[in-house]
Amino acid sequence: MTELKQDTWVVVAGSDKVLFLRNLTDHENPYLEVVGKEQQDNPPDREQGANRPGRKADTGVGQRSAMEDTDWHELAKERFAADLSDMLYQKAHAGDFDRLVLVAAPQVLGNLRGSLHKEVTDRVVAELPLNLTNHPVDEIERLVKRELDAA
Template structure:
């Protein structure tokens, strides 16, 4: 990707695997001013809280031997589904013409999951990716950190 700037109306989507914050730049790259325009969250309890049973067991080749079977990690599965859900949300908003440019801010793992699920309509509007987890930062901190990352790219 070429060197991206935070132009007026560029969206910045800050996400992890359980929540996303949608921001819009009201000014320019020299002095970004991000406004919150929406958010998405997912209720994702720990895997232990979501699991109903003990892991299953299967017969081994030896007499009277059994092996435990790996149980589904529901917590991890929900995290991966959140990226797919977020990709769908971004597609609907792009298709509706709500944004022309977007900067994605997420951990490398979440960026990979998003990229995998993202529609070409949205991918064409991604001007930059910032591989950092900033979901627990203030909007002012996000403005500074995203600008620094884009300047350094």
């Protein structure tokens, strides 16, 4: 069982926002303090694309097919995971945390896991595939403790 010891950081990440929390107490009665938050402006894809998808000549006479357009919204989500990875590296390198619990939706966790620096992964004590970005801090405390107890 992984415990939420004092000074353990809990990072609650979504595809466009992150909450940095630090446990001020112990595992039995966690009290998470907000030490930082970031949010990326990521409007829907229809608002980010400048033009209609391109078209290309098809094999038939006078036929044309639409080409797949870039999904700017999805691309921004993947970039946010890379940006978060850089933030965590800088904070780890500065000695801001020794223990880290990552809490994120499964897809975000997967994107994040692939870009984390070894200095950060060495400090990760647990990964929880939960989407808690819109939950209040007291509920995050309760849910993280419950998941760690079950692990």
